Amino acid sequence: MKAQLSLLSLALVTSLGSAQISAKEALQFKDVFDFKYAKGTQLSEDGQILSFSADPYRGNAQGQVYTLNNNTLLTSVERGTRPTINKAANWVAFTQVPTLLEKETTKKKDELKNNLVLVNTKNGEQQTFNDVKDYALSDDGVWLAYRLDKKADKKADKKDSEEKDENSSEIKPDKKDKSFDLVLVNLQDKTTHTLNNVFSYAISSTGEQLLASQSYSDGADNQVVLVALNNDFKTSVLIDEPGVVANKIAWQPNSNTAALLIGNYVNDDTRRRDHSLQLLQNGALSTINSADSSWTIGKTASLKWSEDGARLYFENHPKLAAKVALKEYKDEASLYDFDTIRDQKGLNVWHNKDAEIKPREEQQWNKANKLRHYQAVYHVNGQHVVQLSTPNMPEVSLNTHREALLGYSDRPYLERIMYGGFYADYFSVDVKTGKQTAIVSDYPFRPSLAPNGQFAAFFQDSQVQLKDLGNNKVSTLSKAINAIFADDKHDYPSPQPGYGFAGWLNDSSQVLVYSKFDIWAFDVATQKATRLTQGKESNTQYRVIKLDKDQVGFAKDETLLLSATNLQDKQTEIAKLDLTSNKVSKVLSGKKRYDVVKKAKNADKYLFTAQTYQQFPDYYQADFSFKKPQRVTNLNPQISNFAWGEKPELISYKGFDGEDLQGVLIKPAGYKKGDKVPVVVYFYRYMSQRMYDFPKMELNHRPNFPMFTSNGYAIFLPDIRFEIGHPGKSSTQTMINATQKLIDLGIADPNKIGLQGHSWAGYQSAFMITQTDMFKAVVSGAPVSNMTSAYSGIRLKSGLARQFQYETGQSRIGKTLFEAPELYIENSPVFFADKVNTPILIMFGDKDDAVPWHEGVQYYLALRRAGKDATFLQYEGEPHHLKKFPNQVDFSVRMMEYFDHYLKGKPAAEWIKNGVPFIEE
Numbered sequence: 001m002k003a004q005l006s007l008l009s010l011a012l013v014t015s016l017g018s019a020q021i022s023a024k025e026a027l028q029f030k031d032v033f034d035f036k037y038a039k040g041t042q043l044s045e046d047g048q049i050l051s052f053s054a055d056p057y058r059g060n061a062q063g064q065v066y067t068l069n070n071n072t073l074l075t076s077v078e079r080g081t082r083p084t085i086n087k088a089a090n091w092v093a094f095t096q097v098p099t100l101l102e103k104e105t106t107k108k109k110d111e112l113k114n115n116l117v118l119v120n121t122k123n124g125e126q127q128t129f130n131d132v133k134d135y136a137l138s139d140d141g142v143w144l145a146y147r148l149d150k151k152a153d154k155k156a157d158k159k160d161s162e163e164k165d166e167n168s169s170e171i172k173p174d175k176k177d178k179s180f181d182l183v184l185v186n187l188q189d190k191t192t193h194t195l196n197n198v199f200s201y202a203i204s205s206t207g208e209q210l211l212a213s214q215s216y217s218d219g220a221d222n223q224v225v226l227v228a229l230n231n232d233f234k235t236s237v238l239i240d241e242p243g244v245v246a247n248k249i250a251w252q253p254n255s256n257t258a259a260l261l262i263g264n265y266v267n268d269d270t271r272r273r274d275h276s277l278q279l280l281q282n283g284a285l286s287t288i289n290s291a292d293s294s295w296t297i298g299k300t301a302s303l304k305w306s307e308d309g310a311r312l313y314f315e316n317h318p319k320l321a322a323k324v325a326l327k328e329y330k331d332e333a334s335l336y337d338f339d340t341i342r343d344q345k346g347l348n349v350w351h352n353k354d355a356e357i358k359p360r361e362e363q364q365w366n367k368a369n370k371l372r373h374y375q376a377v378y379h380v381n382g383q384h385v386v387q388l389s390t391p392n393m394p395e396v397s398l399n400t401h402r403e404a405l406l407g408y409s410d411r412p413y414l415e416r417i418m419y420g421g422f423y424a425d426y427f428s429v430d431v432k433t434g435k436q437t438a439i440v441s442d443y444p445f446r447p448s449l450a451p452n453g454q455f456a457a458f459f460q461d462s463q464v465q466l467k468d469l470g471n472n473k474v475s476t477l478s479k480a481i482n483a484i485f486a487d488d489k490h491d492y493p494s495p496q497p498g499y500g501f502a503g504w505l506n507d508s509s510q511v512l513v514y515s516k517f518d519i520w521a522f523d524v525a526t527q528k529a530t531r532l533t534q535g536k537e538s539n540t541q542y543r544v545i546k547l548d549k550d551q552v553g554f555a556k557d558e559t560l561l562l563s564a565t566n567l568q569d570k571q572t573e574i575a576k577l578d579l580t581s582n583k584v585s586k587v588l589s590g591k592k593r594y595d596v597v598k599k600a601k602n603a604d605k606y607l608f609t610a611q612t613y614q615q616f617p618d619y620y621q622a623d624f625s626f627k628k629p630q631r632v633t634n635l636n637p638q639i640s641n642f643a644w645g646e647k648p649e650l651i652s653y654k655g656f657d658g659e660d661l662q663g664v665l666i667k668p669a670g671y672k673k674g675d676k677v678p679v680v681v682y683f684y685r686y687m688s689q690r691m692y693d694f695p696k697m698e699l700n701h702r703p704n705f706p707m708f709t710s711n712g713y714a715i716f717l718p719d720i721r722f723e724i725g726h727p728g729k730s731s732t733q734t735m736i737n738a739t740q741k742l743i744d745l746g747i748a749d750p751n752k753i754g755l756q757g758h759s760w761a762g763y764q765s766a767f768m769i770t771q772t773d774m775f776k777a778v779v780s781g782a783p784v785s786n787m788t789s790a791y792s793g794i795r796l797k798s799g800l801a802r803q804f805q806y807e808t809g810q811s812r813i814g815k816t817l818f819e820a821p822e823l824y825i826e827n828s829p830v831f832f833a834d835k836v837n838t839p840i841l842i843m844f845g846d847k848d849d850a851v852p853w854h855e856g857v858q859y860y861l862a863l864r865r866a867g868k869d870a871t872f873l874q875y876e877g878e879p880h881h882l883k884k885f886p887n888q889v890d891f892s893v894r895m896m897e898y899f900d901h902y903l904k905g906k907p908a909a910e911w912i913k914n915g916v917p918f919i920e921e
Contacts, residue, residue, distance in 0.1 A: 024643040024669070027710040029893060031642065033058035035697035036635045038619065040082050043598045044089035047605030049121050050619065051083040051092045054635055057698050058885070063094040064633075065119050068605065068621055071632045075124035077117045085121075087139035091187070092119040096128070113149050118187075133180050138207035143229050144187055145203055145210060147180040152197040171219025171243035171265045173199070179215045186231065193233040195225070202249040203229070204256050211238075211258055211280070213246035219265050226283070238285055242266065247275070250303040250312075257281050259288075259303050259312050270299055271371070272320050277303075277378075279312075288378050290316045291385045291434075300371045306400040310380055311431070313400060315373030318391070355414040356799075363799030377431060386434040393436055396429055401552050404453025405429045406446075407436060418801040419816075421494055421808045428453045428469055437469045444494070448501035450508035451553045455524050457511045459498030462486040464513050466524060477522045481529055483515040483536070489686065493724045493807065493814030502544040506553035517541050519562075519577070532582050539568045542575065542584070547599045554579065559624075561596055570650065570664075570691035574608070574626065587626035593692035607632075611694040613648050613666060613705075614639065636697075643669030645709030648691055653741040655721045656733040662688040663718030663738050667747070668709050678752035678903040679714045679742060681775075683735070684761040687717035699892035701758045701781045701843070701881050707896065712904070716742060720764070725820070727812040728767040728827040735764075736772055751776060752903040756895065758782055759851065759880065760810055763829075766859060769840060770832035777902035778840045779895050782851045782880055784811070785859030786831075787824040790852060791817045797849035797879070833862035839869040841898050843891060845878025871912065 025031075038052040039061075050066040063080020066073055080094030096115040098106075106112055116132040119125070129135075135146035173179070182198035185191070195201075199215040210227040224239040224246050239262065248261035258280040267273040275297045277288040290296065301315035327340040334340045348358045356364065375388040375396050389396045389407060396407045407427040416423060426439040426447050439447050439456040447458035456467045457477075464478040464485055478485045490496045502512035502519055510521045517535035519542050522528070533542040545561040554560065562575040564586060574588035574596060588594040588608065592615070598607040604624050609617035616636045622629040646667040655661045664687065668677055682703055695705040705715045718738040723730035735755075742748035753774065757765040758781030766783040769775060784790045793802045806813040806824070813823050825831050840863065844856040856872060863870035873894065875887045882888045900906040910916075 025641055025710075026669075027642045027644070027704075027706050029699065029707070029889065029896075031638075032697055032699055032704060032707070034636075034638060036062075037697075038633070038635065041598065041607075041619075042083050042085045042092075043600050043605070043607060044085045044121075045087060045601040045603070046089050047600030047603030049085055049089050049092065050607070050621075050632060051085060051094075051119075053081045053083060053094070055081075058100075060100050061097070063092075063096075063117070063119075065092050065121065065124070066632055067121070068632065071621070071630050074121065075119055075126065077119065077126065080117055084137065086137040086141050088141045090121055090141040091137055092121060093117070093135065093137055094119070095132075116146055118144070129183075129185075136201065136203050138203045138229070139205055140207045142186065142188055142207055143203060143210075144185040145182060145201060146185075147182050147198060147201075149180060152179050152181050170217070171222075172217065172268075173215050173219070173245070173265050174268075174270060177215065177245070182212060184210065184227070184229070184233065189231075191231050193227075195227070195235075200246050200249055202251055202258070204251045204258065205253050206256055209256055211246070211249045211251075211260065213244075213249070215245050215265075219243040222265075224260065224262070226280070236283065238280070247299050248301070248303045250305060252305050252309040252312075253307060255309060257309070259305070259314070260285075261297065261299075261301060261303060261314075263299055269323060272323065273299065275299060275301070277314055279378075288312070288314075288385060290376060291387050292318075294319055295387075298371060298373060301373050304398070304400060311400065312378040312380065313398060314376055314378065316376050316387075317373050355411075357418060357794070357801055359794050359796070360418070360799035360801075363797075379432070386432065388429050388431065388434055393425075393427055393429075399550055399552065401550050402451065403431050404449060404451065405431060406439075406449045413442070417804065419803040419807050421804050426456075426458075428456060439467060439469065445497055448504070448511065450504050450511070450524070451506060452508040455508060455511070457501060457513065457522075459485070462496060464498060464522070466511070466522065466527070468524075475527055477527055477529065478513070478515075478520075481515075481520070483518065483520070483531075485513070485515050488516065489721075491722045491724065491812070492809060493812055494809065503546075503551075504553045506555055508553070512544070512554070514543065517567075519544065530582070532577060532579075533562070533584050535564070539566055541565045541567055542577075544577075545574075545596050547596065556580070563595075565689075570689055572692065588629070591692070612692050613694060614644050616694050642706070643710045644706050645669050645715075646671050650688065650691060651716075651718075651738070651741055651745070653718075653738045655719075655737070656723060656730040657721070659721055661719040661721065661734065661738070663716055664688050664691050665742065665747070666705060666709050666715045666717075668712050668714055671714075674746060676746060676749040676752075677712065677714050678754070678899070679716050679739075679748045680708055680754045680756055680899060680903075681716045681718065681735070681739060682756050682761075683718050683720055683764070684757065684759075686719045688719050690717055699888045701888075701891065703756055703895065704892065707892075708899075711896075713899070714742075714747065716748075722812050724812050724814045725823050726827070728764070728829075729771065731764045732768045732771045735768055736774060739774060750774075754778065754899050754903050755780075763811075766840070766842070767827065767829040769838040770829045770835045773837045775838050777899055778838055779843070779898060780840060781843045782845070782848055782853075782856070783829075783842065783859065784851055784855050785829050785862075786855060787811065787813070787828045788817060788821070789858070790855055791824060793852045793855075795850050796847075830858050830862045833859065833868065834866040836863060836866070836868050836870075839871075839898075839902055841871050841873065841894070843873040843875070845875045845880065845882060847877055848880050850880040871915070 036054040039055045041052040053061045055061045063077030077094045082095045084093045094117045098112045113131040116129040118127045131149045133147040133149040179197040179199045182195040184193040199213045201212040222244045226236045228234040243265040250259045260278045263275040278285045297316045304313045326343040393409045396405045407429040408424040410424040413423040425441045427436040447456045467474045499514035513520045518533045521530045535542045560577045564575045565572045572593045574594045575586045596608045611617035618633040620629045649665045651663045754777040755765040756779040762780040762783035766780045805811045844853040860872040897909045901908045
């Protein structure tokens with residue numbers, strides 16, 4: 001195994017002598033642009049084809065197709081993105097996007113068109129189809145359907161257009177609903193056929209038929225048609241009425257049965273428009289009605305078949321009341337009518353009895369409630385509909401393989417969310433009958449439901465609980481077991497969670513539960529516990545790797561893949577657990593981090609990555625034995641050109657309360673023992689788990705680690721633990737202990753240590769410099785500076801009041817502002833700005849949707865008034881994390897310039913010395 005993995009790119013670095021290392025290049029900002037990551041990775045069902053888009057941080061993507069029988073790159077597609085492999089794996093389709101130059105220089109973005117590139121997986125040949133809006137490939141690879149991204153011209157194709165009544169009323173489509181000409185291509189003999197003005201379409205799973213909804217600008221000739229996929233293209237009209245449209249089409253797996261969501265543009269109120277769910281069988285349509293005749297189906301409802309085709313899952317909702325019509329100005333008298341005038345108002349009424357504050361209510365209305373639907377299922381064989389979710393229990397976790405679903409409702413607790421966090425009532429929902437059985441109420445975590453829906457496990461009172469839903473009896477499973485089931489890293493003023501659940505056996509006889517280290521099996525009948533792994537003895541945390549998100553449970557004789565993370569040395573290895581013998585065997589091991597990322601659906605083929613700080617996580621393939629892993633990709637060979645940094649080390653120190661903590665130290669490239677070097681400390685909470693992580697090669701709100709370690713800096717990533725009520729002081733003391741350890745080891749130059757943190761770590765860094773002068777420069781991103789003002793602020797993205805963050809969440813005060821104002825003041829750096837002696841660079845986006853950006857302004861103004869060295873970067877139009885590429889680059893450059901000046905003594909950039917005057921041309 002080790003011999004196989006010695007071929008990894010890490011060997012390219014470690015095999016070089018120190019003289020060669022010192023001759024390597026220091027990483028520059030422009031070098032970051034070239035680093036590529038695999039996006040949209042697809043593995044064919046037969047395990048023979050791998051495809052993805054190799055996306056550079058800045059530049060044009062490249063679609064790549066690999067044949068896994070010999071691990072070779074079959075072909076590359078310029079600007080190929082979003083790959084799709086059809087079921088038979090004879091084609092890989094890429095969306096070819098415009099060049100980066102075209103994107104950056106074209107002012108009218110609608111002028112930019114995508115192409116479709118098909119790759120033949122047998123020979124690598126490519127076919128390009130220009131100006132493609134969207135496409136579909138048949139499972140067998142015989143047929144391609146795509147819409148041309150050009151405005152459809154009805155008159156060019158409709159012979160009877162001149163015969164239309166010029167005075168007929170128009171039924172216009174919804175503004176965002178666009179129709180385009182649909183081109184059908186036989187990929188074997190190149191026969192083509194065109195349907196005009198197609199809004200929606202889908203190819204049957206058998207590849208024999210295509211359904212299409214044709215929609216015109218005036219609606220008069222709208223129709224839904226069925227097209228035979230042969231060279232005759234026989235077309236049958238299924239529905240022909242003015243304004244008709246098929247909003248969704250879903251073919252049943254392995255048959256020519258389909259579900260269609262049919263609406264009509266005749267009503268321009270999209271929320272109240274009549275829709276129907278139609279089932280196409282044997283060429284004829286029938287209607288599927290909701291179980292309650294007062295319910296209907298809406299335009300945005302989803303359709304999804306179970307894999308065996310026995311059930312059709314769809315969404316519906318109660319019919320809405322008539323829309324209240326507001327009065328409008330129509331004549332001279334209306335201009336002075338009191339009611340008409342008031343109907344033009346702009347007003348939100350905030351009331352203390354509202355379940356949610358208005359920003360949250362508005363956000364939830366637009367995100368979920370305006371078009372709210374509820375889950376239902378149609379049982380094909382029984383020909384009946386069952387309602388699964390309701391207004392009183394609006395959510396279910398849909399898994400089309402399960403016979404029982406987990407349902408939940410947070411509606412009784414909407415007010416509490418604002419200050420107490422998220423709670424809900426949970427239910428077991430029977431897919432056959434819709435019966436809802438209560439599991440647990442007023443609960444902050446997520447229970448685990450048995451496949452048969454008869455049992456549920458949840459964590460409460462620091463113990464694992466089992467509930468028999470037949471008799472409502474709750475039993476404590478873990479009380480007598482010598483293991484830690486409660487998360488011992490939890491340092492929040494909120495209920496302590498457990499370590500979670502691995503899942504259930506398929507027959508619901510056992511539930512697999514995580515302790516801190518191990519996986520335990522609890523028998524639901526006897527409640528006997530069996531430890532399946534022996535991780536506690538070696539400080540190893542075992543967890544099940546789940547590659548199939550739809551998997552219901554585990555077979556009794558199944559062998560499970562596990563991640564095995566040593567909590568002391570941070571290595572994450574891969575192991576297997578045989579449920580028959582409870583034997584654990586490691587299959588991928590070494591001083592790296594291993595991750596299994598995909599399995600072929602119908603083949604013994606797995607993709608995994610191996611990474612370290614110096615080794616990019618390229619793809620490897622193996623069968624389930626993992627005995628002969630083979631490397632597939634080499635996306636970033638240029639790593640070997642750079643002086644990347646030394647091998648990371650774990651540094652141990654004490655937390656504020658004497659707890660043993662660790663941090664990851666990465667010394668600069670070419671470091672010589674005894675050198676005292678400048679250090680940039682980057683932190684948040686627990687960071688030592690990044691020991692074997694390859695660094696993110698991007699420029700954003702955090703430092704690019706190799707940019708610093710290849711340019712003479714050490715990077716330090718320490719763990720932080722907090723004391724409830726005193727997060728500022730406890731994190732400060734922990735950071736002092738951690739940093740002092742670097743000084744004591746003779747690694748850190750005590751006059752050249754800087755801090756960088758964002759958001760919660762931005763707050764911590766802003767606070768720390770009010771308590772200590774240990775750090776010589778700080779870059780603080782999006783910090784809260786005044787907890788007394790931030791407490792009653794609003795998180796604009798979610799619309800939530802920020803109070804929960806302080807009372808039960810991350811800010812860890814644990815009391816209300818009026819219960820403990822002294823704690824809010826104690827932990828607010830703005831009240832101690834006069835104590836700061838450290839230069840600080842504060843960064844905020846002025847559209848921050850998590851932290852009110854004026855928190856940064858408050859701190860800056862306080863520091864300015866106190867005569868301190870403070871600079872404030874306001875990035876216009878940016879949210880909590882910088883999104884615009886120019887701003888990401890700009891901040892990264894300024895961060896480096898700032899540390900270079902204050903930690904290395906380089907001449908200060910002009911903006912550091914004198915700022916930048918406001919000039920607007």
